[in-house]
Amino acid sequence: MKNIPKVFFLLAVFTYSVASGQNAMIAKLKYEAAEEHFSNAQYKDCLASLEEAAKALGKVNPPIEYLRIKAYEKEHETLLSASGPLYKDNKFEHVVYLHTATNAFLKSYGNHESLEEKVREVLKVQGKYGKLFALLEGALHKEMMGWLLSAQKGNVKAIMEYATFLQENDFSREAFPWFIRAAEKGNVDAMAETFRRWYS
Numbered sequence: 001m002k003n004i005p006k007v008f009f010l011l012a013v014f015t016y017s018v019a020s021g022q023n024a025m026i027a028k029l030k031y032e033a034a035e036e037h038f039s040n041a042q043y044k045d046c047l048a049s050l051e052e053a054a055k056a057l058g059k060v061n062p063p064i065e066y067l068r069i070k071a072y073e074k075e076h077e078t079l080l081s082a083s084g085p086l087y088k089d090n091k092f093e094h095v096v097y098l099h100t101a102t103n104a105f106l107k108s109y110g111n112h113e114s115l116e117e118k119v120r121e122v123l124k125v126q127g128k129y130g131k132l133f134a135l136l137e138g139a140l141h142k143e144m145m146g147w148l149l150s151a152q153k154g155n156v157k158a159i160m161e162y163a164t165f166l167q168e169n170d171f172s173r174e175a176f177p178w179f180i181r182a183a184e185k186g187n188v189d190a191m192a193e194t195f196r197r198w199y200s
Contacts, residue, residue: 026053162178
């Protein structure tokens with residue numbers, strides 16, 4: 001009878017070890033799937049697999065964080081360079097995420113020699129979007145995010161404020177999808193801007 005608690009304890013430890021091993025294997029397989037999706041330019045699928053990998057692992061590790069940053073970067077560029085309906089679905093939120101994620105990655109892993117190559121690539125992403133990141137850190141950040149949140153809800157005035165703000169700060173590619181949205185909602189100025197870009 002005295003050995004019963006010990007038996008239950010050992011059984012619990014064994015069950016936990018088996019479950020942890022299974023989760024680690026699932027995380028590894030999901031991460032490998034994410035890598036394959038990334039190689040095939042399937043960035044949304046890549047991000048979904050990374051979420052599943054992090055869930056199985058119970059945390060986000062450097063490889064997952066790094067690949068997530070690269071997938072967001074590529075997805076953003078794909079949306080900006082696309083034509084037709086996909087072009088309208090551009091999300092400036094990608095840049096907001098990249099700003100937060102790259103800073104967090106460098107803060108956590110910037111001094112890890114084993115991650116030197118990944119750190120270098122993350123620094124390149126920061127350099128690529130440096131001016132946009134500066135806007136996110138600037139005095140207009142709160143006002144800009146207010147426009148973005150209202151624009152996402154379909155507020156035409158906010159859409160135009162946000163699009164104009166981006167265009168005036170030399171982010172015409174990021175601004176154009178928002179002008180299209182405003183034009184579809186009947187804004188005359190947005191229609192004129194859309195017409196000018198398509199036919200000039």
